[in-house]
Amino acid sequence: MIRLNSKIPDGPLARKWTSYKASVKLVNPANKKKIDIIVVGTGLSGASAASSLGELGYNVKVFCYQDSPRRAHSVAAQGGINAAKNYQNDGDSVYRLFYDMIKGGDFRAREANVYRAAEVSNQVIDHFTAIGVPFARDYGGTLDTRSFGGVQVSRTFYAKGQTGQQCLLGCYSSLNRQIKKGTVKMFPRREMLDLVVIDGRARGIITRNLVTGEIERHSAHAVVLATGGYGTIYYLSTLAVNSNASAAWKAHKKGACFANPSFVQIHPTCVPQLNEFQSKLTLMSESLRNDGRVWVPRTKGDKRPANDIPEEERDYYLERRYPAYGNLVPRDVGSRAAKERCDAGYGVGDTGLAVYLDFRDAINKQGKKAIESKYGNLFELYKTITGKDPYEEPMMIYPAGHYTMGGLWVDYELMTTIPGLYAIGESNFSDHGANRLGASSLMQAAGDGYFILPVTINNYLADQIRVPKIPTDSPEFEEAEKSARERLAKLISIKGKQTASSFHKRLGKIMWDYCGMTRNEEGLKKALVLVKELKKEFWSDLNVPGTINELNQELEKAGRVADYFELAELLITDAIERKESCGAHFREEYQTPDGEALRNDKEFAYVAVWEYAGEGKPHILHKEELKFEEVEMKERSYK
Amino acid sequence: MKLTLKIWRQKDARAKGSFVTYHMDNVSPEMSFLEMMDALNKKLVEEDKDPVAFDHDCREGICGSCGMYINGHPHGPVPGVTTCHLSMRYFNDGDTIWVEPWRAKPFPVIRDLIVDRSAFDKIQVAGGFISVNAGAAPEANSIPVRKKNADEAFDSAICIGCGACVAACKNASAMLFVSAKISQFALLPQGRVEAKDRVRAMVEKMDELGFGNCSNTGACEAACPKKIKLTNIARLNREYYKAY
Numbered sequence: 001m002i003r004l005n006s007k008i009p010d011g012p013l014a015r016k017w018t019s020y021k022a023s024v025k026l027v028n029p030a031n032k033k034k035i036d037i038i039v040v041g042t043g044l045s046g047a048s049a050a051s052s053l054g055e056l057g058y059n060v061k062v063f064c065y066q067d068s069p070r071r072a073h074s075v076a077a078q079g080g081i082n083a084a085k086n087y088q089n090d091g092d093s094v095y096r097l098f099y100d101m102i103k104g105g106d107f108r109a110r111e112a113n114v115y116r117a118a119e120v121s122n123q124v125i126d127h128f129t130a131i132g133v134p135f136a137r138d139y140g141g142t143l144d145t146r147s148f149g150g151v152q153v154s155r156t157f158y159a160k161g162q163t164g165q166q167c168l169l170g171c172y173s174s175l176n177r178q179i180k181k182g183t184v185k186m187f188p189r190r191e192m193l194d195l196v197v198i199d200g201r202a203r204g205i206i207t208r209n210l211v212t213g214e215i216e217r218h219s220a221h222a223v224v225l226a227t228g229g230y231g232t233i234y235y236l237s238t239l240a241v242n243s244n245a246s247a248a249w250k251a252h253k254k255g256a257c258f259a260n261p262s263f264v265q266i267h268p269t270c271v272p273q274l275n276e277f278q279s280k281l282t283l284m285s286e287s288l289r290n291d292g293r294v295w296v297p298r299t300k301g302d303k304r305p306a307n308d309i310p311e312e313e314r315d316y317y318l319e320r321r322y323p324a325y326g327n328l329v330p331r332d333v334g335s336r337a338a339k340e341r342c343d344a345g346y347g348v349g350d351t352g353l354a355v356y357l358d359f360r361d362a363i364n365k366q367g368k369k370a371i372e373s374k375y376g377n378l379f380e381l382y383k384t385i386t387g388k389d390p391y392e393e394p395m396m397i398y399p400a401g402h403y404t405m406g407g408l409w410v411d412y413e414l415m416t417t418i419p420g421l422y423a424i425g426e427s428n429f430s431d432h433g434a435n436r437l438g439a440s441s442l443m444q445a446a447g448d449g450y451f452i453l454p455v456t457i458n459n460y461l462a463d464q465i466r467v468p469k470i471p472t473d474s475p476e477f478e479e480a481e482k483s484a485r486e487r488l489a490k491l492i493s494i495k496g497k498q499t500a501s502s503f504h505k506r507l508g509k510i511m512w513d514y515c516g517m518t519r520n521e522e523g524l525k526k527a528l529v530l531v532k533e534l535k536k537e538f539w540s541d542l543n544v545p546g547t548i549n550e551l552n553q554e555l556e557k558a559g560r561v562a563d564y565f566e567l568a569e570l571l572i573t574d575a576i577e578r579k580e581s582c583g584a585h586f587r588e589e590y591q592t593p594d595g596e597a598l599r600n601d602k603e604f605a606y607v608a609v610w611e612y613a614g615e616g617k618p619h620i621l622h623k624e625e626l627k628f629e630e631v632e633m634k635e636r637s638y639k
Numbered sequence: 640m641k642l643t644l645k646i647w648r649q650k651d652a653r654a655k656g657s658f659v660t661y662h663m664d665n666v667s668p669e670m671s672f673l674e675m676m677d678a679l680n681k682k683l684v685e686e687d688k689d690p691v692a693f694d695h696d697c698r699e700g701i702c703g704s705c706g707m708y709i710n711g712h713p714h715g716p717v718p719g720v721t722t723c724h725l726s727m728r729y730f731n732d733g734d735t736i737w738v739e740p741w742r743a744k745p746f747p748v749i750r751d752l753i754v755d756r757s758a759f760d761k762i763q764v765a766g767g768f769i770s771v772n773a774g775a776a777p778e779a780n781s782i783p784v785r786k787k788n789a790d791e792a793f794d795s796a797i798c799i800g801c802g803a804c805v806a807a808c809k810n811a812s813a814m815l816f817v818s819a820k821i822s823q824f825a826l827l828p829q830g831r832v833e834a835k836d837r838v839r840a841m842v843e844k845m846d847e848l849g850f851g852n853c854s855n856t857g858a859c860e861a862a863c864p865k866k867i868k869l870t871n872i873a874r875l876n877r878e879y880y881k882a883y
């Protein structure tokens with residue numbers, strides 16, 4: 001049985017990271033050269049970690065499944081990245097950013113980690129600026145900021161609607177610099193199939209070369225997973241369509257505990273589904289809610305075009321229900337409010353599953369030019385997808401799966417329950433509790449990679465300096481490769497009738513219907529049965545044409561969907577087990593009379609940490625109690 | 640809509656490829672081009688045939704993975720969009736659509752519509768960075784940048800590395816792609832420090848990898864889904880002459 005030790009340093013919250021850094025073990029430069037580190041993933045977290053570790057002098061190998069590290073899903077982040085710079089003189093501080101995240105996460109995140117994330121946020125902005133990320137600026141030449149949901153200060157740095165792209169290309173450039181220097185070796189078009197654990201420590205990975213199909217072994221003194229989130233478990237989501245949980249899931253099955261899997265953020269502002277072949281839902285950045293007003297008609301089933309509905313017949317329901325935050329309520333609150341209106345019959349569009357996001361007032365007040373300079377590309381994006389012009393008529397939006405707060409459990413050092421295996425960025429669970437605030441994920445991913453992991457990993461590696469290069473011919477490597485091969489062969493051998501995607505779509509529908517924006521025990525239990533049935537059908541009626549030894553995209557998809565079936569069961573189990581509503585996890589049985597989430601701090605102020613117990617056996621639940629020393633747990637009100 | 644597709648099929652880099660004809664019924668105008676390809680692949684897999692391989696990921700025009708020659712145009716006939724954002728409403732019932740991979744010597748075909756664009760990464764490795772280690776950066780606002788320059792740098796920085804510019808060029812020149820990065824950094828004070836070394840290294844690498852010369856036809860600009868401007872190439876040339 002696993003024993004959790006979160007390794008939170010002693011001392012007052014604001015001193016923990018400083019005192020940790022002062023006492024952490026170091027590795028001298030000559031020894032660093034002898035140590036190998038594997039990083040899986042080249043998003044903001046993986047690329048920043050790999051380049052920083054390379055700068056320190058370690059030998060780094062980096063992997064991604066795309067053809068280039070520059071295409072990692074972080075590239076799609078739109079709205080911005082937070083930092084506690086207080087450039088606006090509006091009362092911001094590290095403490096306030098920390099507090100907003102703790103409150104936004106509905107008091108289900110670990111204080112010490114969140115405080116540290118807020119602390120390093122300023123360094124992240126300094127670094128990105130220094131390496132040439134073209135953030136938006138004011139006329140005086142200083143950096144501009146804007147507001148995001150769930151906060152009352154303006155602390156979000158941005159590069160139009162392409163903040164993620166610009167930050168990722170910044171990380172990619174750092175990575176390239178190290179590749180040139182020879183400290184980092186890049187392996188694109190590789191998929192990690194399994195983790196290799198030797199004597200209880202992470203020592204390597206098995207990968208498949210996605211071009212040749214070759215199965216490869218890679219060893220290292222430590223392995224870092226930066227493999228992103230699992231939002232595509234809903235099939236339709238705002239994530240890149242190839243995003244997946246497989247690397248994290250494989251690590252889980254080798255002993256890394258999985259935390260809070262049911263904490264999934266549904267983003268309120270996405271382009272609604274237009275056709276049955278739709279492969280993804282495009283996000284319309286939260287930043288739009290700075291100037292856009294959300295409304296539905298006051299009359300049920302009002303089919304008039306939006307512009308024909310007079311002001312007094314519009315229900316600006318967010319402004320009505322949450323006067324203090326208005327359109328800038330946090331995402332979970334915004335999503336549920338949209339669902340509530342649509343379920344009650346006030347939704348718009350052909351399906352009734354949409355609400356308006358209207359810029360009319362902002363355009364009248366600030367002029368079209370000002371709006372264009374802030375959101376030009378997002379408006380264009382909307383028009384490209386829907387064929388409609390948001391300068392002329394309001395956007396139609398609806399919630400979609402977006403971000404996974406849950407992930408691999410890590411301690412303060414970002415190490416999982418497998419010694420030597422780290423998880424950073426969206427792949428871990430650590431900083432966002434039950435709900436993530438906008439623009440805090442890029443911040444966390446880059447903070448983890450640039451400034452936290454490169455410090456904490458030394459504490460482990462300092463004891464590894466006498467360990468010679470890890471050979472790849474050990475029985476553990478043999479075994480891991482063999483089982484990876486067998487699994488691929490099994491997927492190909494089914495020779496049924498249905499595609500991996502069609503199973504994925506059906507799985508996504510079950511998850512969305514019963515384990516999405518709101519959940520209840522009956523539905524969750526039903527979902528568990530449905531998932532098991534579908535999984536059985538998958539393993540008997542899947543078809544994957546072609547062979548293992550060639551480029552085979554159907555095989556890639558099939559492997560990912562197979563893992564999603566297993567994760568889905570855990571996600572639902574976690575949602576059943578948490579008999580309270582908190583953040584994005586809204587259990588219909590637990591709500592206040594006016595429909596807000598009802599937390600149960602007495603019984604559920606813990607992180608649910610799930611241990612894999614073996615094929616067919618129920619997972620073991622461990623609880624990491626959350627102690628709040630600095631903040632008082634309060635009802636989360638945005639009224 | 641009913642469509643006839645003529646799609647380039649090629650097993651691997653060494654195999655000889657050819658066009659294969661497919662018929663599609665029930666294509667909805669609300670699909671994206673890639674969703675139409677998904678529908679075709681679904682049909683092929685259900686018939687136990689090899690689906691058409693193509694690169695894609697974000698499906699919202701930002702990762703740069705996707706890219707096909709559609710009726711002779713990189714990313715299709717609509718300007719300013721990537722293949723994943725190309726809507727089927729731009730096609731008509733009964734159309735025949737020709738679909739090919741990027742055709743350029745530095746981008747060899749890997750399979751069907753997938754090409755190897757690693758040459759782009761190699762150019763960036765040669766010099767597409769500012770040499771500051773994590774931890775060494777000064778306070779962000781201690782480096783003021785004129786708003787005009789910052790905005791212009793951004794406009795260059797939005798290149799997604801898709802390769803359409805190379806595919807569109809009869810010389811397979813990578814000038815637009817390279818100039819976008821050179822411009823971004825040339826416009827920022829942070830980038831000036833290494834400007835000379837950068838432009839030399841990147842141009843040298845570009846030449847070494849077999850990309851052709853720029854003969855100012857402007858085909859790249861017309862094909863670029865991110866509307867990267869030719870003025871970037873002019874700036875690259877200026878930076879290059881300054882570097883010697």
Ligand SMILES: Cc1cc2nc3c(=O)[nH]c(=O)nc-3n(C[C@H](O)[C@H](O)[C@H](O)COP(=O)(O)OP(=O)(O)OC[C@H]3O[C@@H](n4cnc5c(N)ncnc54)[C@H](O)[C@@H]3O)c2cc1C
Pocket residue numbers: 040041042043044045046063064065066069071072073074075076077078079080081082163164190191192193226227228229238239240244246247283402403424425426427438439440441442443445
């Ligand atoms: C549309 C959208 C907009 C967003 N906007 C914002 C925003 O404005 N602000 C904000 O803060 N956050 C935003 N987010 C969230 C944020 O973008 C992500 O949480 C963050 O970028 C995740 O970074 P990452 O490094 O953890 O992982 P990712 O960027 O997802 O990278 C994952 C990497 O892992 C690799 N990988 C995965 N599995 C394997 C495997 N088995 N083998 C090999 N490689 C593998 C992939 O190739 C990839 O390189 C947004 C998210 C979405 C979906």
Ligand code: SF4
Pocket residue numbers: 797798799800801802803804805815816819862863864865866867
């Ligand atoms: S310059 Fe344009 S066409 Fe060329 S790679 Fe960049 S985005 Fe693609």
Ligand code: FES
Pocket residue numbers: 694695696697698699700701702703704705706721722723724
């Ligand atoms: S799939 Fe990402 S740009 Fe088209």
